[in-house]
Amino acid sequence: MSALRMQMISPRTVRFLSRGRSEFLAGSNGAQRSGGGPSVRALTSPPLSYSITRRSLSSLSGTRRGLPKEKMSENGVVPRAKVLTIDTMNPTVKNVEYAVRGPIVARAVELERELSEGMKKPFVEVIKANIGDAHAMGQQPITFFRQVLALCSYPELLNDSAFPEDAKSRAYYILQSCGGNSMGSYSPSQGIDSVREDVAHYIERRDGGVPCDPDNIYLTTGASDGIMTMLKLLVCGEGANRTGVMISIPQYPLYSATLAELGAVQINYYLNEDKCWSLDISELQRALDEARHYCNPRALCIINPGNPTGQVQSRQCIEDVIQFAEKERLFLLADEVYQDNVYADGCQFHSFKKVLYEMGPEYSNTVELASFHSTSKCYMGECGFRGGYMEIINMDDDVKAQLTKLVSVRLCAPVPGQALMDLVVNPPQPGEPSYNSFIKERTATLSALAEKAKLTEEILNTVQGIHCNPVQGAMYSFPRITIPEKAIKEATDNGQLPDMFYCMKMLEETGICLVPGSGFGQKDGTYHFRMTILPPIDKLRILLSKVKEFHQKFTWQYS
C-alpha cells in the first residue's frame, strides 16, 4: 500500500494550485515542493486552521462551547472559529486520493490559463492525456444515439421527417417507459424496467445465451456509482475484523479512494508487468494470506480489460480467479467497462458472468459477482451522460433488498444516461435504416483506437529507458520508465515522488499532461506514467515524439 497511501498534499497548496479553478484535486502527492513553476513554490507558511478537539472543548467549563480557549482573550476580540475545519471534518474523507484529477491536472489547467493570457511557454497547447475522455479528445458521438436523445429531449421532433424511422421508434419506445412519457420524471430507483430488460437481453447475447434476469440489473450513474455502492454494502467490522478488499496494483484510483472513504482495508495484489500485466493466482494467494492477519478479506476486484495497464485477461485466467474466489469465499467485482476495447490479435473479451456459468453449477450457483458496464468508454465515450449498469449474481436476497433500498435514497440514475445505456445495449439492427451508418461509425472509432494502441506501444518502445507492454485493450498505455538516480535524488530531496517529479517536469516543458504511476500504485522502485491513447492520430504522433524527446533530454540531464 505504501506507494498509494502517500502523505496528502497540503490543502493550502491545493487551494493555491486550484485557485479559481475547478479541475483541482489532491490526488497523489508531491506537487507542493515540485519544480512546478513559481506559483507552487511560494507555499511555505503553516496552515491557517487550528485544531478544535472535543478534548479541548470539554475543559472549557462556563465558556461558550466550541470556541477554543486560546482564541478568546486575544485583544478582547472573539474571532469565531469555523465549525468545520480540516481537524474536525470527516477523517476518512481526508484519506481519499484520486490521482486522475490530481495536482498535475490542476497545474495543467493553470498552464492553459496562462497560455490564454499570453504568457510565453515552451509549447503552444496543453494536451491532456490524463483521463479517458474520448469526446474531449475529438471523438465524435454515434449519430443514432444522439438523434434518439434529441428526440427524447424534445418529442416535437418525432414529427420531423429528417430523422430516421428507427431513431423515432426507439425514442418512442424509451419515452413510453418514462412516467408521463418524459425523461424529466424519476425512474424506478433500480432503473427503467424496459431498459433493464434490454440490458438483460444484451448480456444474454454477449454471453452466448447464458440467462440474465432483469431483476439483477441496476442502472447506475456511471460505473463508478455502482462500484461505490457495492463496496459500501461490503464494509463492516472493526480492527482486525474490518472488511478487506483486494485490488490490483496498478489500479484505477476509484477503488483506493472509495475504500479510504469507507474506512475499509485495501489489499494490494500486484499484476505481473513482465508477463504483460497478467494476473497470477499465486500473487492473489500471497496477498490474501498476508491480509488475513490484519483484516477480513471479503471481496476481490478485477478490471478487465485493464485500467491503467491495458491487458486483456485470458479465459483461463478468469476461470482461475473464479476458482480462487470460490475457494477463498470472496465476493467478485468485475469492472468490465472496456469490454469493447480489445485490440490485440489473439485477445478476446470474456465476461466473468459467462465464464462463471460455463464452469458449472458448483460455481454458477454460489460465487457472488457484481459486474459493471458504462456508457463512458468502448466506442461510445459518452462520459458526460453518466450512464451505466451493474449485474448482480448470486446475491443474497435479503442483501439485494437492502441494495434496492439504498439506491432509492438517491431516487434514480439520470434518465438521459439510462436512455443512452438502452441504446448501447440495443443499437440499430440489420435492416434498420441507421444500421449501416452505426456500424461504420463504431468500426471507425474502434479501428482508430486499435491503430493508436499499436502506434503508442511501438513509438514508446523505441525510446531507451521506456518499456511499454502491448496495449491489448482499454484506452491507456502504462509504460515503465527508467528515472536516473540523480533525478530520483533530486525529487526525494524535495519530498516529491520521482514519477511525479518526472511528469511535472514533462508538463512544464512540453504541455503534455500525464498521470504518474504512483497515482495507480506500482512496485516499489519502479516508475510509470499513464497516458491515454485517445488523441487523434496526428496529435498522438506529435505527443509521442514529444514524450520521446523529453525523456531523452531528461535522462541526459540527470546522467
Place this chain on the structure above:
Amino acid sequence: MSALRMQMISPRTVRFLSRGRSEFLAGSNGAQRSGGGPSVRALTSPPLSYSITRRSLSSLSGTRRGLPKEKMSENGVVPRAKVLTIDTMNPTVKNVEYAVRGPIVARAVELERELSEGMKKPFVEVIKANIGDAHAMGQQPITFFRQVLALCSYPELLNDSAFPEDAKSRAYYILQSCGGNSMGSYSPSQGIDSVREDVAHYIERRDGGVPCDPDNIYLTTGASDGIMTMLKLLVCGEGANRTGVMISIPQYPLYSATLAELGAVQINYYLNEDKCWSLDISELQRALDEARHYCNPRALCIINPGNPTGQVQSRQCIEDVIQFAEKERLFLLADEVYQDNVYADGCQFHSFKKVLYEMGPEYSNTVELASFHSTSKCYMGECGFRGGYMEIINMDDDVKAQLTKLVSVRLCAPVPGQALMDLVVNPPQPGEPSYNSFIKERTATLSALAEKAKLTEEILNTVQGIHCNPVQGAMYSFPRITIPEKAIKEATDNGQLPDMFYCMKMLEETGICLVPGSGFGQKDGTYHFRMTILPPIDKLRILLSKVKEFHQKFTWQYS
C-alpha cells in the same frame, strides 16, 4: 427519534412485496403484518439467512474460513454460505429508511400490475400522490429548455430553421463550454465553469445584488447528492462525541437516511403544527440542549419552503435561525429546492444567503452555510435529469479543497443536468424570441400549482377528522388525521403503525398512494399523511373526494 427509527421491515417481506419490481423499498415499517391484501399476509416464516459472525468463524479451527459449523454436517453436503448476508453487510446501510419509496409504493406497483392483468379492484387506476414527480403527473416540460437540450444532444439541429435563435445560441454557448463541444465529455468535477458563473449571476439577481463567487458553486447530481456530500464532510467523532445534525420533524427522509448511513446522530426539532408548521427557536434550543448530552451537534438543516409540510419561513424566522446557528456554532444546511413554489398571499421566499448578508459582517463573515437548489422542482419539475447545485458560504478553505477532491472521485455531475441547470438560472430574457412562451408556460404551471394548493387545503378541511394547514409553498399537503382508537388498536395489535395501517387501507380501497406521516416523523400520538398536489386539477378533485369518502368510511367503520 422514536417515530422515525422504527424497526426495519423484514427483508423477506420486502423481497416478497417487491418481487420482480423495481420500485420497492424498505422505508417506514409496518407493512409486514398489515391488512394490505393477501400477498402481504402470507409472510410469517423466519428469515432464511443465517448469521455468520466473526466470533463463530474464529472458533472453527481447521475448517474452511467462513462456513458456519452447523451447516457443514447436514447430509454430508456443504452448501456454500454467501459472503455477503444480512448479518455480514454494512450495518449502517441496514439502518437506512426511505419512506417516499417505501413498502406502500411497492404495493402500489403491485396493484398496478394486478390491474393490468385484469384483476378486479374497487378502483380502475392507481394514483401515485407519494412523490414530487411533476412530469409523471402530466406536467409539461418548458419548451425552451427541451429545445436547447435537443440541440445540445444533436448539434446537427443547429442548422434547423425550426428552432428559435435564442435556443440555438444558448445551445452553442453550452457546447462551447464542453470538452470537444460535446455533452459526452466529462466536465470539471465542480461543474462546467460557465454554468457555475451563470448560477452565481442568478443568485446575485435573486438576492438583490448580494455577491456570489462561482468558486463557491458546485454542480450536483440533484440536490440529494449535494446534501449527502455536505453531511458526509461533517461527520466525525465517536460515542458522545459523534457529530449530531439537527433536522426538522416532519422532515424529508433523505436526511434521516443519510445520517443513518453515515452513522451520525439525528437530532429532531419539531415544527409547530398549530402555527402552520413554523419553526420556534425555543424548540431548537430544547432539542440542542438535550442533544449535547449524548452527541456533538454541529449542523442544522432547514427545508424552506417545507417538505413535507409546505410552510414558507418568514424573514424574521430565518434571521432568528441564523442568529441561533451563530450563537451555537452550527453549520447551516438550507434546502431551498422549492424556492419558486410559493403560493400563499403574504408569503415570500427569502434565501438564507440573502438574509445572512443583510444581517451584517458579524454574521456574513462567520456563519457557515450550504444552500441547495435543483432542476427537479419549482416550475421545471425535471427530476429525471438529476441537475442541481450547492453554494458554500464561509467554508474553511482547507475543507473546501477536501470537498473538491471528494466530488472528483465521482468525476462529474451528469452534463445534461448541468446544461439544464444552466437554463434554469439563465432562462430566456425579455426581447428574446422564446421569452413570451417561456413566461407563459412558467406562469401557467405555477398558477395551477397555487390553485391546487388552495383546493387541497379547502377540500381536506371540509372533512371531519382531517386538519390541513395552508399549503403555503412546495408541492405537498401534510394534513393531520384523526384515527379512531379502535383502528389504532387494530393496527397496534398487528404490529403496524396506525398511519401506515390507514394509508395501506386507503391504497387497497381507493388506489390512492400516499405516504404515512411516520415516514417523515411526527409528534407521538399524532398522525398524518403526505400527499402531493401535482395531479392535474380534475384528477386532484377526484382524488380529494376519494380521500374524503375513504376517511369518512374509515372513521365510521372504526367508531
